[in-house]
Amino acid sequence: REARGRRIAVRATAGADGKAGRAAARRGAAPSRSVPVPFLRQHTGLDSGRCGGPGADGCRPRPQTALAFQAALDREGPGAVPLQYDVAEGHRCPARPVAACVCRGAGDPDDVSPGHRPQGGRHCPARCPSETRSTRSQCLDSPMKVLLVILHADPSRGGAEAYTIQLLNKLREMGHEARIAASTFHPTIPAEWRVPLKHEGLTRTSRYACFLDALDEHLDATSYDRIHAMLPVRRCDLYHPHAGVAAILPAGVSRFFNPRPRRFAAIERALLEGDRSPVVLSLSSYIDAQLKKAYPATPLRIERLMNAADLGRFDPERVSAVELPIAAPRALMIAQDFARKGLSPTLRAMQAVEAVSLVVVGGDDPAPYRKQSEPFASRVHFAGLTSEAPRYYRAADFFVLPTRHDPCSLVVLEALAMGLPVITTRQNGAADVMTHGVHGFILDHADDPPALAEALRSLADDST
Incomplete structure (x- = not known):
């Protein structure tokens, strides 16, 4: 287990400081997971103090959680009401049936017309009359x-x-x-x-x-x-x-x-x-x-408001690795849309890196990719859907997701939480919590097999 921990520490510092990391591991450095500091700060419960919003006397402390909604950046600094459920003055009234609509008339900003019928027969999303507006912020604990x-x-x-x-x-x-x-x-x-x-x-x-x-x-x-x-x-x-x-x-x-x-x-x-x-x-x-x-x-x-991993579930010290039919070093990809997530360029890159095996987890159709990987089929394993993602992360040596478009890949955050270095692209918002050459590699483009092959080769070398 200590050896596994040392390998995690080395892999997570792959790149510019890879040699220094390997030397530290040989000296017996303590096992650790090198997760980006911003990731830890944003996803382990930023502040657990009191709500601090208007009229918030008696609010309970916000519990620490790995869910992004609890770790939202505060509007006014530590302790403020979380943004996403803050009741702001001027917020529109709850939806009502058209017959009872009290929206402002289009011609006069002060005209409140109970008989007003919005265009298309639906509730008008205009502002509420002033007497129905909220006048204070509402605590998330209410x-x-x-x-x-x-x-x-x-x-x-x-x-x-x-x-x-x-x-x-x-x-x-x-x-x-x-x-x-x-x-x-x-x-x-x-x-x-x-x-x-x-x-x-x-x-x-x-x-x-x-x-x-x-x-x-x-x-x-x-x-x-x-x-x-x-x-x-x-x-x-x-x-x-x-x-x-x-x-x-x-x-x-x-x-x-x-x-x-x-x-x-x-x-x-x-x-x-x-x-x-x-x-x-x-x-x-x-x-x-x-x-x-x-x-x-x-x-x-x-x-x-970034996505976040559940650090209680995705902890390498709490799960055992799944048994896999392919040899290490193993790259892991978890995806539901193989084309957009970059499986094809990953397979093309693997043709140039014979030392790497690939595990693909997800429910998309693997048939065209099985055909693409026929020349090296012994190094590719399609696992299908799983409810045991942490065990697959635990069995992998690094994670690969050269996606064409991803607002903030949850699986990348999960891989980082599990101590895996990651290969992804600048078209993935999750790259915000990564440093190129420290937590893995951030490629300029998804469809660049030579660059992807070089990143795979570097992480494979650090895994052996």
């Missing part, structure tokens, strides 16, 4: 009614879904009446937490339109203190774009042949450029840059 919105509430589908379910569980644990609106649900989510939304149609675009209409109908009939959306919707209080900025497509995606991105972009633009735009929770500097590029003239309210 019970609130929160709706999370995502297309599929199934953590097995990817990082965004896993994060949303974690957030739902934590909100419920803290005493909030949190529910999740989605078209499909994992069977472990209790029925009383669910808000099922229709997702019907012949095409993905028509199914998305059906989903939006069903969400609007629900919000017209039910009021919430906070609506937290993970994808473009027509109204919400917090917009958390886990798939990236809809107005900017990742490389290789065409709007001409796929109208769904156009629909996403149009809904997002109407949401962010409207009179009552939500707070945008950006997962990384990569998404910050996308937002500024897509909306240069729009005064967006952007706050950084």
Whole structure:
């Protein structure tokens, strides 16, 4: 176990200081996990002091947690009310049925018209009359009614879904009446937490339109203190774009042949450029840059809120390695979209690095990649879906994810928490917590097999 710990310490300092790290290991340096300091600071519960918000006398200390929502940067410094559920003055009123709408009239900012019927027959997202506005901030410890919105509430589908379910569980644990609106649900989510939304149609675009209409109908009939959306919707209080900025497509995606991105972009633009735009929770500097590029003239309210790993679950000292049928040194990739996450360039790079084996975990179709890896099939293992990701990290020597586009890869953060050096790209927001040559390697582009091969070779050398 001590030898394994020393190897972790060496691998996590691969690159510029690799020789010094190996020398320290030979001298018997204590086992350690070299996780980036910003990562530790942001993801282990920044402040556990009192809430400190207006009217917050008697607030309980915020519990330390690895969930990003608890580790959000405070608005006014340590102890302030966490941004994402802060009730700001001027916040729009809860959704009401059209017949009871009390939105301001379009012509007169002081006109409150109970009989006003918004365009399209839906609730108008205009500001509330002054007498209905909140006049103080609300402490996160006060019970609130929160709706999370995502297309599929199934953590097995990817990082965004896993994060949303974690957030739902934590909100419920803290005493909030949190529910999740989605078209499909994992069977472990209790029925009383669910808000099922229709997702019907012949095409993905028509199914998305059906989903939006069903969400609007629900919000017209039910009021919430906070609506937290993970994808473009027509109204919400917090917009958390886990798939990236809809107005900017990742490389290789065409709007001409796929109208769904156009629909996403149009809904997002109407949401962010409207009179009552939500707070945008950006997962990384990569998404910050996308937002500024897509909306240069729009005064967006952007706050950084990265994903985070559960440091209790992803701890190499608490799990045992899974048995694998391939030899070390082993690279590990965990992904649900093999094309976007860079499996093909990884396999091309492996042709030039004979010392490395690769373990691929995920539910995507492996058939085309099995064919690509036929010349070195004995060094590639497709493991399929798993619920034991920590055991795969524990069995690996380093992690590889040369993604074309990733707002903030959760698996990269998990790999770092498990003490693994990482190879990824500048198109991955999780690179914000990495230093090139210290915590692994950050490639300029996903489709660069020679650079990827060099990074694989370097980490393989440090693993032996």
